[in-house]
Amino acid sequence: MRFFVTGGAGFVGSHFIDRALREGHSVTCFDDFSTGKELFLEDAMRHPAFRLVRGDIVELDQVSRALDGGADWVAHFAANADVRHGTERPRRDLDINTIGTWNVLEAARTRGVRRILFSSTGSVYGEPTVFPTPEDAPFPEQTSLYAASKLAGEALISAYCHGFGFQGLVFRMVSVLGPRYTHGHIFDFVRFLKKDPTTLPVLGDGSQNKSYLHVSDLVNGYFTAIERAPAGFSVLNVGHDGSLKVKESVALITGRLGLSPTIAYAGGSRGWVGDSPRIQLDTTRLKRLGWAPARTLEQAVGETVDYLVAHPNLLD
């Protein structure tokens, strides 16, 4: 198959591309390298079935031109993925995540591409009341500009499925860990400890309880759904049945680094505006398609720490 992958130079997108190429598919990667890295495409660049197009998701004509040759699937990963700083630049999430998703849909529609896979987020559940949270949980309240912009992207994809006969796969995922991970709490912790191994400042009170997932398990989920999901629109949670409290996560990270810093909790049940104190998704739907995570959360955290230690320049 021919995949058109937006944000393909990013953490998740580049793993998706490596997997697609390994399975014999061809890939066009569309990325502006604002947060993506050529380093992540080192293997892909050597592959004859790989093509790179530099472009900005916010510009419809750039996406459309890149899709001129058509594709079997669009895998749409390009996003502003920082949930924490939405209030500092309130237009950013709208531009990149909502208008960007519309641009991808419209480019696909006008180029005759009718299948799209989208990385959404478990954050669209806001502060859920049901755990583990299923895809049809009570209609939630959005607590961040990031989640609002991703929900808008989901809704656009759903409308394109109903209005234009698209097949759409929307993944609501927990925080993803593993090689090439470059933002989030482990990144922040490892960077802090590199500067000062004696003290670690932690947002919130350490009691937030969250599920994570290794990126290879996530990519397995994507390909399982590409093979087996029904036509039309599907929403699929993806996450691990296990979870870690922030303080457990801190212990795993400091232990892996061989450090024993003083932990300075900022206090409060939320790490930032829109932070959800508990994230645990019900993944029954994806499991029914034959998927299950292969790595433990300890492995996921450990590999992430090891990768950051092995690539210290990523921390700068």
Place this chain on the structure above:
Amino acid sequence: MRFFVTGGAGFVGSHFIDRALREGHSVTCFDDFSTGKELFLEDAMRHPAFRLVRGDIVELDQVSRALDGGADWVAHFAANADVRHGTERPRRDLDINTIGTWNVLEAARTRGVRRILFSSTGSVYGEPTVFPTPEDAPFPEQTSLYAASKLAGEALISAYCHGFGFQGLVFRMVSVLGPRYTHGHIFDFVRFLKKDPTTLPVLGDGSQNKSYLHVSDLVNGYFTAIERAPAGFSVLNVGHDGSLKVKESVALITGRLGLSPTIAYAGGSRGWVGDSPRIQLDTTRLKRLGWAPARTLEQAVGETVDYLVAHPNLLD
């Protein structure tokens, strides 16, 4: 209080303005008259506490300048309200309903206005499985670009409540009827019958069952919530406990006009892509604030037909 009303020259917006002026509030109306009409502002124009600003919701600087003087509440009605033709111009809903809502929020934020009332739609429930449908119904699937764009607007308002301390009132409403009604099925039926009183073409099979509401009951709901809703973000359904099948609605309309046309049903359970065969909202939340509709659906349909007959130029 000082109200800033977007889309104030439209059907619902103009009734909101008349009510606000009657209660002694001052009103700035922001409208580009793309679908709004000066006719609807005839009374308001004569009122000393009324001010009109012509401008386009899609242009942030125009909204911001119009809000330079501040306000106590923004009542945001400006919208592309046509649920049926989204697939013909797929960018239109995104521009007007989603980006337009962000523009209003951002103009309010930068001008120190922190309260917003928003007309959303019961269409965000997609094809619900629970009737009457409550605000916390199972997380729905969007079936039209119109509903997707309104859901995105809701989500942005919620995120601004959490991120910037706004109070937000989101109303999910059924189809609204009454004087100044200028689009929807009654409009279409009356227009068809004016051309040819012998035959009435009807989309779908006539079995779609929908709740409606008289615009004066809707405006009562808005002012009830403005007075009594709690701080923060609230979603409030608004609709009538009664409902009408399309065929019942057709009988009321033709009866009111004194006509007996042959009814030509197009067939199918949906009138158009994204049409929901059944709409009935649970309005317990708004009723708990002290609201109840005062008019019957028969009155609402009858007054709508009478208004269109009395203003035949609106049908052209």
